[in-house]
Amino acid sequence: MLSKQKYYDIIDYIIEISPGFDTRVLIMAQAEGLTRYANSMIHQNVFEDLTTVSITVIDGEKKSEQSTTDYSEQGLKKAVTEAINNLEFLPSSGTQPLPVTEPALIEHDSFNKELEKSFGVKQRALELKTALNTLPEEYLAYGTYSYTEYNISYGSSQGVKRFARSNSVKFSILISDKTGGTSFITESAQEPQNIDFIKSFAQVFERAKLNNNQQQIEPGAYTVILEPAAVSDIVLYLAFAGFSAKSVQNKISFLTDKLNQQVFDKRITIEDDWQNPNTLAIPFDFEGYPRQRLELVTNGWAKQLAYDTLSAMKDNVPTTGHSINDVNSGGIPINLVMSGGEKPLDKLIAESDDAILVTRFHYMNIVNPRTAQLTGLTRDGLFQIKNGKIVAALHNMRFTQSIVEAFNNVVDISSDRKGVPKFLGNVYMPSMVIKDFHFTGKTN
Amino acid sequence: MQKEIHRILSFIKAKGVDYADIRVQKLNTEQIITENETVQKLENENTKGYGIRVFLNGALGFASSQDFDCLEQVALQAIEIAEASALAQKDPLTLAEKPIVIDTYVTDYQIDPFTVSKKDKIDLLLAAEKEMKNNAELFKTMGFLRFSKEEKIFADTDGSYITQTIIESGGGIRASAADGQDMQVRSYPNSFRGNYATAGYEFVTELQLVENAPKIAQEAAALLTAEECPSGYYDLVIDGSQLYLQIHESVGHPIELDRVLGYEAGYAGTSFLNPEMMGEFKYGSKHVNIVADATIPRGLGTFGYDDEGVPAQCTPIITKGIFQGFLSSRDTAPIIGQQSNGTSRASSWGRIPIVRMTNINLQPGELTFEDLIGEIDDGLLLATNKSWSIDDKRLNFQFATEIAYEIKQGKLTGKIYKNPIYTGITPEFWNSCDGVGNKHLWVLYGTPNCGKGEPTQVAHVGHGCSPARFRNVKVGVADVK
Numbered sequence: 043m044l045s046k047q048k049y050y051d052i053i054d055y056i057i058e059i060s061p062g063f064d065t066r067v068l069i070m071a072q073a074e075g076l077t078r079y080a081n082s083m084i085h086q087n088v089f090e091d092l093t094t095v096s097i098t099v100i101d102g103e104k105k106s107e108q109s110t111t112d113y114s115e116q117g118l119k120k121a122v123t124e125a126i127n128n129l130e131f132l133p134s135s136g137t138q139p140l141p142v143t144e145p146a147l148i149e150h151d152s153f154n155k156e157l158e159k160s161f162g163v164k165q166r167a168l169e170l171k172t173a174l175n176t177l178p179e180e181y182l183a184y185g186t187y188s189y190t191e192y193n194i195s196y197g198s199s200q201g202v203k204r205f206a207r208s209n210s211v212k213f214s215i216l217i218s219d220k221t222g223g224t225s226f227i228t229e230s231a232q233e234p235q236n237i238d239f240i241k242s243f244a245q246v247f248e249r250a251k252l253n254n255n256q257q258q259i260e261p262g263a264y265t266v267i268l269e270p271a272a273v274s275d276i277v278l279y280l281a282f283a284g285f286s287a288k289s290v291q292n293k294i295s296f297l298t299d300k301l302n303q304q305v306f307d308k309r310i311t312i313e314d315d316w317q318n319p320n321t322l323a324i325p326f327d328f329e330g331y332p333r334q335r336l337e338l339v340t341n342g343w344a345k346q347l348a349y350d351t352l353s354a355m356k357d358n359v360p361t362t363g364h365s366i367n368d369v370n371s372g373g374i375p376i377n378l379v380m381s382g383g384e385k386p387l388d389k390l391i392a393e394s395d396d397a398i399l400v401t402r403f404h405y406m407n408i409v410n411p412r413t414a415q416l417t418g419l420t421r422d423g424l425f426q427i428k429n430g431k432i433v434a435a436l437h438n439m440r441f442t443q444s445i446v447e448a449f450n451n452v453v454d455i456s457s458d459r460k461g462v463p464k465f466l467g468n469v470y471m472p473s474m475v476i477k478d479f480h481f482t483g484k485t486n
Numbered sequence: 487m488q489k490e491i492h493r494i495l496s497f498i499k500a501k502g503v504d505y506a507d508i509r510v511q512k513l514n515t516e517q518i519i520t521e522n523e524t525v526q527k528l529e530n531e532n533t534k535g536y537g538i539r540v541f542l543n544g545a546l547g548f549a550s551s552q553d554f555d556c557l558e559q560v561a562l563q564a565i566e567i568a569e570a571s572a573l574a575q576k577d578p579l580t581l582a583e584k585p586i587v588i589d590t591y592v593t594d595y596q597i598d599p600f601t602v603s604k605k606d607k608i609d610l611l612l613a614a615e616k617e618m619k620n621n622a623e624l625f626k627t628m629g630f631l632r633f634s635k636e637e638k639i640f641a642d643t644d645g646s647y648i649t650q651t652i653i654e655s656g657g658g659i660r661a662s663a664a665d666g667q668d669m670q671v672r673s674y675p676n677s678f679r680g681n682y683a684t685a686g687y688e689f690v691t692e693l694q695l696v697e698n699a700p701k702i703a704q705e706a707a708a709l710l711t712a713e714e715c716p717s718g719y720y721d722l723v724i725d726g727s728q729l730y731l732q733i734h735e736s737v738g739h740p741i742e743l744d745r746v747l748g749y750e751a752g753y754a755g756t757s758f759l760n761p762e763m764m765g766e767f768k769y770g771s772k773h774v775n776i777v778a779d780a781t782i783p784r785g786l787g788t789f790g791y792d793d794e795g796v797p798a799q800c801t802p803i804i805t806k807g808i809f810q811g812f813l814s815s816r817d818t819a820p821i822i823g824q825q826s827n828g829t830s831r832a833s834s835w836g837r838i839p840i841v842r843m844t845n846i847n848l849q850p851g852e853l854t855f856e857d858l859i860g861e862i863d864d865g866l867l868l869a870t871n872k873s874w875s876i877d878d879k880r881l882n883f884q885f886a887t888e889i890a891y892e893i894k895q896g897k898l899t900g901k902i903y904k905n906p907i908y909t910g911i912t913p914e915f916w917n918s919c920d921g922v923g924n925k926h927l928w929v930l931y932g933t934p935n936c937g938k939g940e941p942t943q944v945a946h947v948g949h950g951c952s953p954a955r956f957r958n959v960k961v962g963v964a965d966v967k
Binding site for chain 2: 074075076077078079080081082083084085086087088089090091092093094105106107108109110111112117120121124125128131132133134135136163164166167168170171174182184185186214215216218224226261262263292293294298299369370404405406407408409410411412417418419421438440442480481482483484485486
C-alpha cells in the first residue's frame with residue numbers, strides 16, 4: 043500500500059496535466075490476504091494488492107472516464123490524454139455533475155496496528171488448525187479467514203482532498219455433517235478483542251448439531267423468525283432496488299410515489315449511518331461528498347432516499363453523499379442500521395408457539411421491484427419452532443414474497459442486533475418475526 | 487518480459503517448490519452507455535499485473551501485484567503463503583499431468599473494436615435509442631456497448647510458455663415503459679446489457695441494434711396493459727434468451743467439479759451431482775445433449791488454453807440425457823482419477839484460477855419453431871431473462887422472464903402476459919424436455935457476469951442453444967396460499 047502523501051501526489055499530478063478541465067480523481071487501494079478452507083483443510087490461500095486510479099475529466103456537459111492500475115507518470119499521462127481526447131466528440135449530456143467544494147479536506151484514519159500484527163497468514167492458519175482440531179470426524183468445516191487493508195483517496199481540480207484508511211478481519215464458518223446438515227456464521231471486526239474465531243467456530247458447531255434428520259414442510263404461508271443474516275439479505279436488496287433515489291426516478295422502486303407515506307409497520311426504522319460503530323467508517327462517498335446520515339424509514343414511514351450528484355440534480359436537491367462510483371446505481375445506502383425491539387431473540391423464540399426459524403438466505407433476486415417481491419432459498423439452518431423450542435430441522439425452502447407485505451406483517455423485532463458483513467461493508471440488523479411469509483417451493 | 491519470466495521461475499524453482507506458474511495479464515476495456523439519447527458513460531479501464539502460484543509439499547500459495555519491480559518479493563510471499571497453508575493441510579493437493587506447451591493463441595476476429603471510432607459507436611446507440619422512442623411511448627431507453635482486449639502470458643516451471651490475445655465485443659438496447667402503477671422492460675438481443683462474444687466489431691454490426699429497436703419498444707409499451715401471467719402447470723417453449731441462463735444455472739454450475747468436492751461449500755454452494763453419477767444419471771430426456779466447448783468460434787468462454795496452461799477442449803456433459811462428466815482443473819481432476827479438461831480460469835491477474843464454465847451448449851435438435859409450438863394446446867412461449875434464483879445444490883430454480891406469449895392449439899395467439907415466472911427441480915425439468923429447436927434457431931449467448939469464488943471472481947462464459955419445449959412446468963406462485 044502507498045502512503046497518504048503518495049496518493050495525494052498522484053492526484054496533484056493528474057490535476058497538473060489536465061489544466062483547464064474539471065478533473066476528479068478517485069484512488070481505491072486494497073491489500074487482502076484471504077485463507078480459504080474446505081473439507082477441514084486449507085485449499086486456497088491468496089494475497090492481492092491492487093490500486094486503481096479512476097480519473098473523470100469534465101468539460102461543461104461532457105464527461106469522460108478512465109481507470110488504470112498504472113500510476114507511473116507515463117501511465118497517468120496516457121489515461122489523462124485519452125480522457126481529454128474523448129471529450130472532443132462526446133455529445134452534450136445535458137447535465138454537469140456538480141463538484142464537491144466543501145470542506146476542503148476530510149481525513150479519517152481508523153487503521154488498527156494490532157490487527158496487522160495479529161492476523162498475518164501464519165497466525166490465521168494456526169488458529170484455523172486449532173479450530174479444526176476441535177471438530178469430530180463426522181463434521182467438516184468450510185469458509186474463509188482474511189485480513190484486509192484499504193485506502194480510499196479523492197481529489198479534484200477544485201482543490202478538495204479526501205483520505206480514509208482502515209483495516210479489518212473477516213471470517214466465515216460453515217460446518218456440515220455428513221448428511222449435509224449445515225450451520226453458518228460470518229463476522230467482521232476491527233478491534234482484536236471483538237474477534238474470537240475459535241469461539242465462533244464452537245457456536246457454529248453447536249448449531250450444526252441441531253441441523254440433522256431434516257423434515258419436509260409443504261409450501262404455504264408461515265410465521266418466520268428471521269435471524270440477522272436473513273434480515274440483512276432482504277434489507278440490502280431494498281437498498282439497491284428501493285432506497286436509491288435513482289431507482290425511484292427509474293420507477294422501479296417500491297417507493298415510487300410513496301415518499302412521506304407509511305410503507306412498513308410502525309416498528310420498522312432503518313437508517314444509513316456510517317458513524318455507527320458496526321458499519322464501514324468512510325466519511326465521504328466516491329464523489330468526495332460528505333456522507334450524510336439518512337433516515338430511510340422512520341416508524342414505518344418512507345422518509346429519505348440516497349443520492350449521488352446526478353440523481354440529486356434531477357430532483358433539484360443536494361446529494362446525500364452516497365455515490366458508489368456507479369452512475370447506473372445512483373446513490374446506494376451501504377451502512378444500513380435497523381432499530382431493535384424490546385425483547386431478545388431467545389425470548390422471541392421462547393414465545394413462539396408455531397414458527398420457522400431462518401438462519402439466512404441464498405441466491406436472492408428481485409421478481410418484481412415495484413412490489414419489492416423477492417425470491418430466494420433458505421440455507422444453512424431452517425428449524426421448526428413449537429411451543430418455544432426448536433423441535434425439528436427442516437429441508438430448505440424457496441420463498442417468493444413481497445417485502446412490502448412482509449414488513450407490514452411484523453409480529454416482533456428483537457432487541458439484540460448483529461453486524462453482518464456485506465458486499466460494501468457491514469450492516470447492523472435485528473431478528474424479525476413475520477407472519478404469513480410465503481414459502482413457494484421445496485428443495486427436495 | 488519472457489526473459490524476466492524465465493528468471494523468476496528459476497528463482498522460485500531454486501527455493502524447492504514442487505511446481506510454480508506465473509500469469510501476466512494486461513486488460514483494456516471500453517464501455518459506452520447511453521440513456522435517453524445522451525451518453526451516460528464513456529469509460530476505458532486499463533489494468534496490468536501478475537500472479538504467482540506455487541505448490542510446496544502439496545500446499546498452495548498465491549500472491550499477486552501490479553508492481554513489476556518486486557517480482558522476487560511476490561514470489562517469496564507466495565512461498566510463505568504455501569508454507570502457512572501446509573499448517574492446516576490434511577491431504578496434499580495433487581496436480582494432474584498436462585503437456586508442456588509453447589504456443590500463441592489469438593481470437594479470430596475481423597475488425598479490432600478499438601480501431602472503430604468512439605463517435606461511430608455512440609452514434610449507433612443513439613440511433614437505436616431514437617428508433618425505440620419513435621416507435622412507442624417509452625419512459626426510458628438505454629444502449630450498451632463493451633469491448634475488451636486481454637493479452638496474457640502463462641508460464642510455468644515445467645517449461646510451458648503461452649501467450650494469448652482475446653478480443654471481446656458486444657452490446658444491446660433496452661426499452662422501459664412506465665405508468666403510475668407499473669414499469670415494464672424489453673431488451674434486445676438479451677437482457678443485462680445485450681449479447682457478447684469473442685469477436686471483433688463485426689459482431690456488433692451483425693446484432694442490427696437499430697433494426698430490432700422498434701419491436702422491443704412496442705412490446706415494452708404493450709406489456710404495461712398486458713394481463714399478469716397466470717399460475718398453473720403449462721407446456722412451455724423457452725426461447726434461447728431465457729434458456730441460456732437455465733443451462734447456466736441448472737447444468738453449468740452443478741457440473742463444476744470444485745463445487746462437487748466442496749471447495750465452494752462456504753460461499754457459492756455445492757452440487758446435487760457426485761462422481762458416481764457419471765455415465766449413469768438420467769439428467770434429462772433423450773433430446774438433451776450438452777457439451778462444454780471452449781473451442782467454438784465466438785463463444786465468450788472460448789480460448790486457446792486455460793489459466794493452468796491446459797488446451798481448450800470440447801467435453802461431453804450430457805449425452806442423450808445421460809450425465810457424462812464434470813468441468814475440472816488440475817487440482818480437482820485427480821481426485822476423481824481424471825485429467826483436467828481445461829476449464830480453470832482466473833478473472834484477473836490478482837485472482838487464482840478456479841473451475842469455470844467455458845461454453846456450455848445445448849446441441850440443436852431437429853424441430854422448426856413451428857414444430858415446437860405446433861404440439862402445444864395451451865401453453866406459453868417465454869423470452870428474455872428478467873431474474874433468476876437457484877438453491878445451493880442447484881436443484882430448485884425459479885426464473886422470471888420479460889414476456890410470455892400465449893400459445894393455443896399450436897399457434898401463437900398474439901396475446902402477451904407480463905411478469906411470467908416458472909419454477910422447478912433441475913432433473914425433473916430437463917427430463918420434461920420433449921423437443922429442441924434446430925440448428926437454424928441456435929444462438930450462442932455470452933454471459934459476462936458469472937460470479938463465484940472468494941475473493942469473488944466474475945467470469946465470462948457462453949451458452950449456445952435453440953428454443954426448446956418442456957412439458958407440464960409450474961408457472962407462477964400466486965396459487966401458493
